[in-house]
Amino acid sequence: MAYRKTVASFVAAAALLGTSSASYAATDIAWWHAMGGRLGEVVVDISNGYNASQDACKITPVFKGTYEETLTAGIAAFRAGEQPNILQVFDAGAATIIGAKGAVIPAQDILENAGANFSIEDYIDGVRYFYADSDGKMIGMPFNSSTPILYYNVDALKKAGVEAPKTWEEFAEIAPKLKEAGYVPLAQSHLPWIFTENFKSRHNLQFATNNNGYDGSKDTKLVFGEPIKNHFTAVKGWLDDGLFGYYGTGWGDNQTPFNEGKVAMWLGSSGSFGGIAKTVEFPFSATYLPYWDAVEGAGTGTFIGGAALFAMSGKPDEENKCVASFYEYLTSPEVQYMWHKETGYVPITNAAYELAKSDGYYDSTPAAEIGIKQLTLPGGDWTKGYRMGFYVQIRDVMNREYGKIMSGDTSVEDAFKTIEADGNKLLERFSKTTGN
């Protein structure tokens, strides 16, 4: 009996020792993210995979709500000195966090300080410089990266006897046939992202002064020329002729009619791929975002949307080392390929893309490759992205004015005048927030 007791106490003590030594050895790091639903589950899978892959660090992902809520929570925590090690910030918030000099440690620095190999050339073209500074140093680690592409209902196009359009000129030709076949030919889910930011990139047009805003926030101004105004005039005409459907600013409100088979083609995110595949009952496929052939130099690649991971400053070195080692794990081809397959977001490194190709993923599902192929199309001077502050409000202004165009409350010309005036005012105000 006594012997048994001794053994039991030894076992208990050993177990206790085991747990305590493990918890002392592992450095805890926190990751605040905005990935809800299925995406959140994959985030947890990635974290668990990382924790299982090594003993030194333990990452804990915390869901913080929408993109805007996550950024606001991160800011409040930073001011209270309680910031997480990694904060996920979306494209429109990038200027806010990068503009606050000293809030983040650049991804490139944190990796190089930890002795990791870093080369920006390893990342695919459309991803590389979006979260970089004007010198091309990577500040945020791109995480969930997507780009707008055209999804189409294969049955609908067959019924109308048409092919998916490559250009907007082609769309204008086939749209009446789709309407005759009983469909609303086209809808889209995000006018500022798809018909403004990526419109600029797809046509290689300047979006803002100061190198699209990358060279500093002072005196940055929006640039709107004839092509984008002509585009909105055409879109409004299609809407009036029943060739285009506009269902408001909500993403889902515009995607639902496509999922239900009422709308034949829908412009959405390459990251929507997984969701559509699970929802729709008709065969679907995808192709590139159309462009206007009439615009000279058009047909260039798009850049990414989505969000990036930012390493917050003010943390001890050993925690920063853990962040670096997590970044290395995250960007490894296997993890990127898993993320790509599970969610539809593009793999961010060339190696991961090669792995997906060699694995034969795109032979079975060619539509999954459209996003990344579009991002690797030849670029130009204006295809690496944009950097503008108070951009959330600027997008709100665009949505408001575009909504007015669609409902006929204002003309295209007046709407763009208002967007320029209100947007430039916001940019001017933002440049004062950084104190210079």
Place this chain on the structure above:
Amino acid sequence: MKKVQFQSPWLPYMLLMPQLAIVTIFFLWPAAEAVQSSFYLEDPFGFGSTFVGLDNFSDTLTSTDYGRVARFTGVFTFFVTFLSLGIALLLAVKADKVLRGASSYKTLLMWVYAVAPPVAGLIGVLLFDQHVGPIVDLFALFGWRMQIGVDYFDTSFAMIVTAVWKQIPVNFIFFLSGLQGISKSVQEAASIDCRSGIRRFWTVTFPLLAPTGFFLLIINITYAFFDTFGIIDVIVKNEPGNNPVTLVYKVYLDGFRGNDLGGSSAQSVLLMAMVFVLTVIQFRLIERRVHYT
């Protein structure tokens, strides 16, 4: 009347302390912070800020959008207050006269009170959804193709209906208890003098309900200004776009969604001033006409 006095002069202040502390920490201090940051443009992370004087106020007041939001807030507040008070009063007067099954009627009219504003907004979104909403289908029969989130007027309509629906029960409960507080003898005397029920209502019952009505007026204006936030947030789905929003919602949009601390603070200072003026008007002009028995 005998006057009761505290023994120590400090005791009353001690007893007031918890209340004063709460007011100071949760109202005065944040209000002072808001006034201070309304003069600055500040990087949200706290690394830099520029003193801009009254620029935040002038930027706010000169923007076309702010005028539109303020106008909508006025219209919205008027309709929500007027309709929710009017309908609740009508229902209360009718329910007061019901003899059989009175409590079931009253319970049916009151339960909505327990619904939280965001949930009310969610119910509104489902009913008015542009793809599956039953109310949209109903109006389509009469030739009105509602598009919530696209058409400014339709979205306003849905917001007002949802906000009114949510507020009727509160007003109903107060009006009903107000009606039950009017003594039978007054009503009987009135019915001897005057045969017209409608006239009796306006000359006798309504003035006697005035204290309740005045209280509810203030409560309802505050509700329409501030508490409808959840309803609006759910109906616009966190994307303002070309949708109507109220002043409070705009403070949230610019401050919390857009991280424009200075601009948002200036707006909340303006809002505080507006509510202050409104309160003074209410007490100066309207309360004088109310007779407390």
